[in-house]
Amino acid sequence: xxxxxxxxxxxxxxxxxxxxxxxxxxxxxxxxxxxxxxxxxxxxxxxxxxxxxxxxxxxxxxxxxxxxxxxxxxxxxxxxxxxxxxxxxxxxxxxxxxxxxxxxxxxxxxxxxxxxxxxxxxxxxxxxxxxxxxxxxxxxxxxxxxxxxxxxxxxxxx
Amino acid sequence: xxxxxxxxxxxxxxxxxxxxxxxxxxxxxxxxxxxxxxxxxxxxxxxxxxxxxxxxxxxxxxxxxxxxxxxxxxxxxxxxxxxxxxxxxxxxxxxxxxxxxxxxxxxxxxxxxxxxxxxxxxxxxxxxxxxxxxxxxxxxxxxxxxxxxxxxxxxxxxxxxxxxxxxxxxxxxxxxxxxxxxxxxxxxxxxxxxxxxxxxxxxxxxxxxxxxxxxxxxxxxxxxxxxxxxxxxxxxxxxxxxxxxxxxxxxxxxxxxxxxxxxxxxxxxxxxxxxxxxxxxxxxxxxxxxxxxxxxxxxxxxxxxxxxxxxxxxxxxxxxxxxxxxxxxxxxxxxxxxxxxxxxxxxxxxxxxxxxxxxxxxxxxxxxxxxxxxxxxxxxxxxxxxxxxxxxxxxxxxxxxxxxxxxxxxxxxxxxxxxxxxxxxxxxxxxxxxxxxxxxxxxxxxxxxxxxxxxxxxxxxxxxxxxxxxxxxxxxxxxxxxxxxxxxxxxxxxxxxxxxxxxxxxxxxxxxxxxxxxxxxxxxxxxxxxxxxxxxxxxxxxxxxxxxxxxxxxxxxxxxxxxxxxxxxxxxxxxxxxxxxxxxxxxxxxxxxxxxxxxxxxxxxxxxxxxxxxxxxxxxxxxxxxxxxxxx
Numbered sequence: 001x002x003x004x005x006x007x008x009x010x011x012x013x014x015x016x017x018x019x020x021x022x023x024x025x026x027x028x029x030x031x032x033x034x035x036x037x038x039x040x041x042x043x044x045x046x047x048x049x050x051x052x053x054x055x056x057x058x059x060x061x062x063x064x065x066x067x068x069x070x071x072x073x074x075x076x077x078x079x080x081x082x083x084x085x086x087x088x089x090x091x092x093x094x095x096x097x098x099x100x101x102x103x104x105x106x107x108x109x110x111x112x113x114x115x116x117x118x119x120x121x122x123x124x125x126x127x128x129x130x131x132x133x134x135x136x137x138x139x140x141x142x143x144x145x146x147x148x149x150x151x152x153x154x155x156x157x158x
Numbered sequence: 159x160x161x162x163x164x165x166x167x168x169x170x171x172x173x174x175x176x177x178x179x180x181x182x183x184x185x186x187x188x189x190x191x192x193x194x195x196x197x198x199x200x201x202x203x204x205x206x207x208x209x210x211x212x213x214x215x216x217x218x219x220x221x222x223x224x225x226x227x228x229x230x231x232x233x234x235x236x237x238x239x240x241x242x243x244x245x246x247x248x249x250x251x252x253x254x255x256x257x258x259x260x261x262x263x264x265x266x267x268x269x270x271x272x273x274x275x276x277x278x279x280x281x282x283x284x285x286x287x288x289x290x291x292x293x294x295x296x297x298x299x300x301x302x303x304x305x306x307x308x309x310x311x312x313x314x315x316x317x318x319x320x321x322x323x324x325x326x327x328x329x330x331x332x333x334x335x336x337x338x339x340x341x342x343x344x345x346x347x348x349x350x351x352x353x354x355x356x357x358x359x360x361x362x363x364x365x366x367x368x369x370x371x372x373x374x375x376x377x378x379x380x381x382x383x384x385x386x387x388x389x390x391x392x393x394x395x396x397x398x399x400x401x402x403x404x405x406x407x408x409x410x411x412x413x414x415x416x417x418x419x420x421x422x423x424x425x426x427x428x429x430x431x432x433x434x435x436x437x438x439x440x441x442x443x444x445x446x447x448x449x450x451x452x453x454x455x456x457x458x459x460x461x462x463x464x465x466x467x468x469x470x471x472x473x474x475x476x477x478x479x480x481x482x483x484x485x486x487x488x489x490x491x492x493x494x495x496x497x498x499x500x501x502x503x504x505x506x507x508x509x510x511x512x513x514x515x516x517x518x519x520x521x522x523x524x525x526x527x528x529x530x531x532x533x534x535x536x537x538x539x540x541x542x543x544x545x546x547x548x549x550x551x552x553x554x555x556x557x558x559x560x561x562x563x564x565x566x567x568x569x570x571x572x573x574x575x576x577x578x579x580x581x582x583x584x585x586x587x588x589x590x591x592x593x594x595x596x597x598x599x600x601x602x603x604x605x606x607x608x609x610x611x612x613x614x615x616x617x618x619x620x621x622x623x624x625x626x627x628x629x630x631x632x633x634x635x636x637x638x639x640x641x642x643x644x645x646x647x648x649x650x651x652x653x654x655x656x657x658x659x660x661x662x663x664x665x666x667x668x669x670x671x672x673x674x675x676x677x678x679x680x681x682x683x684x685x686x687x688x689x690x691x692x693x694x695x696x697x698x699x700x701x702x703x704x705x706x707x708x709x710x711x712x713x714x715x716x717x718x719x720x721x722x723x724x725x726x727x728x729x730x731x732x733x734x735x736x737x738x739x740x741x742x743x744x745x746x747x748x749x750x751x752x753x754x755x756x757x758x759x760x761x762x763x764x765x766x767x768x769x770x771x772x773x774x775x776x777x778x779x780x781x782x783x784x785x786x787x788x789x790x
Binding site: 032033079082083086088089091092093094095097098100101103104105110113117118121124125128130131 | 333337376378382531539545548551559560
């Protein structure tokens with residue numbers, strides 16, 4: 001059974017090689033913000049089937065830094081940092097999945113998500129003052145902006 | 159690992175005294191359970207076989223072997239090769255009192271415990287009380303109210319990705335749709351050391367040598383990986399698993415944490431293991447039987463569909479698909495502005511831009527931003543481009559929310575609705591003046607002319623394509639065997655400039671110096687493809703070829719050549735006109751024209767007409783064929 005596969009070595013060689021030619025490379029160059037963290041080392045660019053030995057079920061245990069911290073549920077601040085790019089785009093537009101995801105992470109009720117989206121949209125320049133903003137700075141700004149809003153402030157109270 | 163071992167050893171010493179007292183009563187309970195299990199032969203139950211990943215059949219326990227390659231997964235010393243003894247050892251382990259907490263079998267093998275409790279309907283009060291802190295903590299994070307099968311489809315310009323990939327996603331019922339990014343993705347993959355050579359990866363993936371393992375991660379990482387880095391659309395199939403079935407997947411997944419399986423690229427791959435998980439969930443379905451030799455991901459999706467496990471499908475377009483969609487939303491005249499704006503922010507102050515209505519402006523800014531980011535995929539962050547990207551976002555943000563209403567994206571036919579991966583061909587034809595009958599078998603996957611439904615246009619990948627012919631006055635002979643045949647024709651546009659490329663290798667008959675014989679070759683090339691009209695594309699590639707042919711001067715004779723042609727999509731039929739030729743270093747040349755028309759009857763049936771004419775220095779001849787194609 002396995003032997004019939006030996007003849008196909010070239011195929012896979014080419015597929016990996018061609019995948020590289022198609023522009024996968026290694027690394028994670030698509031990050032807009034200099035201070036983004038949380039995604040880079042976790043995503044292995046080369047192929048779809050690869051895994052990381054030390055990260056098998058790690059996302060939930062904090063072994064890779066994805067521990068739940070602060071007020072955030074699920075993956076916590078790390079998740080916000082990890083989707084920083086997508087979040088910035090959605091904030092610029094005023095809508096999108098990443099924006100919703102951050103709202104969910106902060107426990108914002110469905111009825112307040114439009115408010116959350118609008119408030120973030122209005123404060124894009126506060127959240128993302130420059131392309132060098134760090135994820136921590138962005139998170140601090142999100143929370144400042146939420147605290148200053150009468151509807152959203154309650155989600156940060158303990 | 160060491161600290162755990164040390165703790166266990168010290169516990170052993172402390173607990174020895176109490177165990178010996180408790181043992182008499184426990185042994186009786188265990189022995190009764192084992193006897194009941196033996197009587198019912200429950201080790202032969204599909205559930206037990208699935209939970210332990212045994213391969214084998216029959217009444218003899220020795221005829222089984224587990225595909226899990228990890229001692230920690232088995233309690234009995236011969237557990238890997240004996241389902242019955244593993245069952246007895248598992249029952250006994252649940253009663254152990256010399257192990258506590260997370261290391262106890264009750265915590266490590268929760269799916270086994272749940273099933274055995276139910277199957278043997280035993281008094282759970284007789285079990286020692288164990289606290290599974292790690293498991294409880296894990297379950298808090300893994301929300302699992304429903305299960306979704308995830309199929310990242312093909313990359314337009316990378317036919318090798320046609321094979322795709324599958325994973326599962328566990329979703330929370332709460333916040334349906336809004337928390338999917340935070341869902342848990344379950345991926346089975348090879349444990350490849352970072353930076354390992356890709357050829358070695360391919361080799362070991364094929365012949366063995368890798369361990370495979372289940373990995374869980376946040377789904378947003380998969381969106382980033384497929385939608386944004388690899389530019390692959392994602393299909394999400396919600397499965398109709400019950401609460402109990404879902405629970406079995408999750409508890410079994412816990413048992414598989416860090417466990418090593420063999421990993422093979424073609425059969426024991428991601429998709430195969432996911433089918434096994436689904437069999438654990440629903441033991442009455444047999445999904446894996448047809449995939450013992452190869453498990454092409456899209457075929458496994460089809461198998462799950464045929465087992466009536468799919469409730470609904472959701473399409474998540476890749477970033478580049480979405481970008482193309484947005485480009486169609488603005489007039490062609492604005493495309494210049496998009497490109498210029500992506501290069502220079504000052505364009506936003508020019509009249510050509512400011513004179514446009516605001517909603518058009520905002521779409522153009524959005525597209526320019528996405529186009530710029532698209533070009534940065536997998537590149538090292540460039541501070542200048544990062545600055546411009548940020549400025550584009552600031553500009554985009556200056557328009558009011560919801561200003562740019564764009565039409566929803568057209569949802570393409572989902573991949574599992576396409577034709578089957580394997581193909582059987584029966585043809586009649588005439589070549590070199592001789593009538594022949596042809597029998598063809600293709601192991602996978604898609605020709606340029608094959609039914610385009612569910613596939614991308616201009617993407618061909620075939621593996622093991624065999625053509626056998628029987629000619630009048632001659633016996634049966636091999637006409638052609640392509641080992642690999644990839645032809646990628648993604649049209650170039652002003653925005654995307656993909657390379658058209660081709661590689662194919664195998665054995666084929668060639669008439670050379672008047673002698674018709676089997677040759678061996680490797681042929682490859684690169685060039686471009688353009689879409690002139692909506693349903694047609696043209697291409698031209700420079701070709702290089704190495705051929706082993708006794709009629710040629712050298713053992714391996716090199717040639718250079720070309721291939722150029724036209725593909726026309728008429729809906730139910732696709733026509734392909736091609737001109738190609740090669741000139742060998744020893745002076746021999748071949749020129750040929752071919753025309754293929756494939757007429758689709760239904761998803762898995764078609765009629766193909768092909769006509770070829772070839773010119774050489776001494777000969778010229780034709781090969782005309784009419785064939786029936788069945789995909790399965």
